Amino acid sequence: MKYTLPSTPDSYAVAVADDFAAGGAGVPVLDVDNASRSYPGEPPVQALREVNLTIGQGELVGIVGPSGSGKTTLLQLMGTLDRPTGGRVQITGLDVATMADNDLSYLRATRIGFIFQQFFLAEHATVLDNVADGLLYAGVPLKQRRQRALDALDLVGLAQRPHARPTQLSGGERQRVAIARALVGHPAIVLADEPTGNLDQATGQSILALIDQLHQAGSTLVVITHDHIIAERMPRKVEILDGHIVADTGPAAPDDCRLRPSASFVQPPVSGHHSAFSIADDPS
Amino acid sequence: MTATAGRKPLQLSDLARLSSVGLGTRKLRAELSALGIAIGVAAIVAVLGLSASSQAGLLNEINQLGTNLLTVSNGQSFTGGAVELPTTAPAMIGRIPGVHQVQTTGTVSGANAYRNPYIPAPATNALTVQAASLSLLPVVATTVAQGHYLNAATAQEPVTVLGAGAAQRLGIDRIFPGERIWVGGQWLYIAGILKPAVLAPAIDSSVLVGYPAASKYLGFDGHPSTIYVRAENDRVNRVDDLLAATANPENPNQVNVSQPSSALVAQADAKSALNGLFLGLGAVALLVGAVGVANIMIISVLERRSEIGLRRALGASRRHVAEQFLAEALLLSALGGVAGTVIGGAATAMYALSQHWSVVIPAMAFYGGIGAALLIGAIAGLYPSMRAARLSPTEALRTV
Numbered sequence: 001m002k003y004t005l006p007s008t009p010d011s012y013a014v015a016v017a018d019d020f021a022a023g024g025a026g027v028p029v030l031d032v033d034n035a036s037r038s039y040p041g042e043p044p045v046q047a048l049r050e051v052n053l054t055i056g057q058g059e060l061v062g063i064v065g066p067s068g069s070g071k072t073t074l075l076q077l078m079g080t081l082d083r084p085t086g087g088r089v090q091i092t093g094l095d096v097a098t099m100a101d102n103d104l105s106y107l108r109a110t111r112i113g114f115i116f117q118q119f120f121l122a123e124h125a126t127v128l129d130n131v132a133d134g135l136l137y138a139g140v141p142l143k144q145r146r147q148r149a150l151d152a153l154d155l156v157g158l159a160q161r162p163h164a165r166p167t168q169l170s171g172g173e174r175q176r177v178a179i180a181r182a183l184v185g186h187p188a189i190v191l192a193d194e195p196t197g198n199l200d201q202a203t204g205q206s207i208l209a210l211i212d213q214l215h216q217a218g219s220t221l222v223v224i225t226h227d228h229i230i231a232e233r234m235p236r237k238v239e240i241l242d243g244h245i246v247a248d249t250g251p252a253a254p255d256d257c258r259l260r261p262s263a264s265f266v267q268p269p270v271s272g273h274h275s276a277f278s279i280a281d282d283p284s
Numbered sequence: 285m286t287a288t289a290g291r292k293p294l295q296l297s298d299l300a301r302l303s304s305v306g307l308g309t310r311k312l313r314a315e316l317s318a319l320g321i322a323i324g325v326a327a328i329v330a331v332l333g334l335s336a337s338s339q340a341g342l343l344n345e346i347n348q349l350g351t352n353l354l355t356v357s358n359g360q361s362f363t364g365g366a367v368e369l370p371t372t373a374p375a376m377i378g379r380i381p382g383v384h385q386v387q388t389t390g391t392v393s394g395a396n397a398y399r400n401p402y403i404p405a406p407a408t409n410a411l412t413v414q415a416a417s418l419s420l421l422p423v424v425a426t427t428v429a430q431g432h433y434l435n436a437a438t439a440q441e442p443v444t445v446l447g448a449g450a451a452q453r454l455g456i457d458r459i460f461p462g463e464r465i466w467v468g469g470q471w472l473y474i475a476g477i478l479k480p481a482v483l484a485p486a487i488d489s490s491v492l493v494g495y496p497a498a499s500k501y502l503g504f505d506g507h508p509s510t511i512y513v514r515a516e517n518d519r520v521n522r523v524d525d526l527l528a529a530t531a532n533p534e535n536p537n538q539v540n541v542s543q544p545s546s547a548l549v550a551q552a553d554a555k556s557a558l559n560g561l562f563l564g565l566g567a568v569a570l571l572v573g574a575v576g577v578a579n580i581m582i583i584s585v586l587e588r589r590s591e592i593g594l595r596r597a598l599g600a601s602r603r604h605v606a607e608q609f610l611a612e613a614l615l616l617s618a619l620g621g622v623a624g625t626v627i628g629g630a631a632t633a634m635y636a637l638s639q640h641w642s643v644v645i646p647a648m649a650f651y652g653g654i655g656a657a658l659l660i661g662a663i664a665g666l667y668p669s670m671r672a673a674r675l676s677p678t679e680a681l682r683t684v
Binding site: 076079081082101102105106107108109110112114116118120122123124125133134136137138139141142181 | 291292294295297298301305308309590591593594595596597598599600601602603604676677678681
């Protein structure tokens with residue numbers, strides 16, 4: 001499996017490439033600058049307080065924190081699904097605050113890929129069409145969407161079952177389909193929200209291995225998790241608590257941008273319950 | 285650069301695919317709510333189709349009976365009394381160019397027909413006793429249902445032929461030798477029973493006897509009261525203009541001239557009051573169907589929160605989401621509209637064929653039915669789709 005940038009990219013991928021060509025390494029993929037998010041109430045709920053986070057191209061970042069720490073809010077701000085009430089969020093140099101809903105949604109369609117804990121696959125559509133839907137809102141014609149979906153399925157190791165229904169797949173395979181859908185548009189950044197949360201440990205490990213492969217191939221990924229064991233293995237670990245970033249290992253040195261080798265990579269026995277690597281239950 | 289540069293709306297084919305997958309996910313529910321629309325559309329199409337078909341059937345029947353029949357009947361004087369037609373009138377009319385048949389009937393005043401002498405005198409059954417000429421039947425476009433019509437011999441004798449309605453009212457459904465009725469204090473033998481005469485309803489409720497017999501046995505004065513005239517098709521109007529003056533040159537304005545077929549055509553054109561009622565019912569059914577579609581769409585928006593959230597994350601704008609749900613409502617009601625049109629058309633065809641009418645479904649019913657369904661789908665889908673579009677992505681993605 002190898003991951004390459006498209007040889008015949010659509011106009012948007014060209015635009016993204018141009019941005020990076022122009023700005024070079026100087027333009028971070030994602031820049032969260034002093035961002036806060038509060039929800040109205042008495043008193044207002046401060047979900048995020050003055051968070052600063054810059055993610056460069058090709059990074060793999062684990063954001064870890066307990067339930068209610070604000071990590072999902074941070075993901076929503078990074079994914080432009082929500083806007084900060086204070087501070088600034090920039091995606092590939094574009095300021096989210098200045099963009100209308102239509103522009104923001106196009107930004108998501110072309111530069112951001114999402115992976116969710118619950119997969120969110122359409123049960124009545126084929127695997128191929130589920131993946132192809134990742135390009136639906138980027139204005140790519142159906143035939144091309146399906147062709148690129150096949151490529152993306154190949155990337156996640158499911159090229160042989162494009163016409164299966166999600167209901168015929170195992171949990172791990174479904175998450176692979178969802179990952180293919182996130183990657184099909186060659187986004188500048190992929191945001192994964194507890195990607196292994198609904199999977200058993202062994203399957204979770206294989207998904208993490210896939211994420212590592214994508215990172216090796218050059219993708220920029222952010223993985224949100226409540227599991228410190230998973231976060232520890234990321235080249236960069238950001239810890240969040242009560243809406244603050246309390247620790248950030250910073251961008252990894254070039255020679256360290258691999259998922260840290262750990263015993264977890266050894267396939268655990270099928271009866272993984274006795275494994276030393278059991279994923280801790282959510283503290284909540 | 286602006287991110288939306290070159291942003292295209294969803295292609296129609298993508299929208300159709302999205303909405304059909306959306307409906308296919310909840311098939312039974314979609315079918316039931318489409319059924320509501322289908323019933324309304326079917327009712328409307330069937331009402332319009334049936335009234336058009338019955339009209340076509342009637343016009344066809346009238347054409348077969350001939351539109352060239354004219355009737356001349358005695359009118360009223362200024363003082364209100366009946367003015368009898370001159371006995372010379374039939375012969376005079378026969379000489380008008382373009383007239384090829386003239387037949388007459390004459391009301392025998394004072395004579396009533398009863399089943400037997402024991403029936404009380406007031407129970408006349410509203411039957412009239414008429415003297416009839418011998419070639420009347422082809423002119424009024426009817427035939428004998430049973431027995432024989434009058435001929436030169438039976439016209440001299442106490443023999444009668446009953447109109448279709450008259451036979452029914454007298455309680456005679458078949459004739460056997462020697463059967464007779466009591467007319468004007470005299471037994472008359474029944475020779476035949478006629479089929480209904482659509483163009484000359486007066487014949488239906490008549491008891492017919494020959495002119496000579498009427499004079500001889502019933503005291504008939506010999507004046508015709510109705511003259512049936514068949515004219516050549518292309519000269520009907522010209523003959524019509526001349527009839528009154530020819531029939532009664534002294535007092536042409538005291539003669540009634542009419543064309544029975546034109547009255548029937550007018551009757552066929554008149555919309556039945558029931559049509560309005562049924563159309564109203566169809567509209568109510570459509571309205572109920574619309575409420576069903578709106579209801580289903582709102583439930584669908586609530587149930588598919590996570591799908592909406594996912595689509596927003598995949599880059600759908602508010603407009604894309606609204607379009608998707610609106611397209612689903614439109615597809616749902618279009619399916620209902622097509623099904624309703626087919627059902628309404630089939631119902632029309634079945635009934636029309638059973639009545640031997642030609643099947644006529646006005647184009648307005650076809651396009652109107654599907655158009656009304658689409659309009660209703662658009663209205664019913666508007667609010668749910670706005671609601672789906674207003675849902676914020678974070679709220680939509682929040683797991684319950």
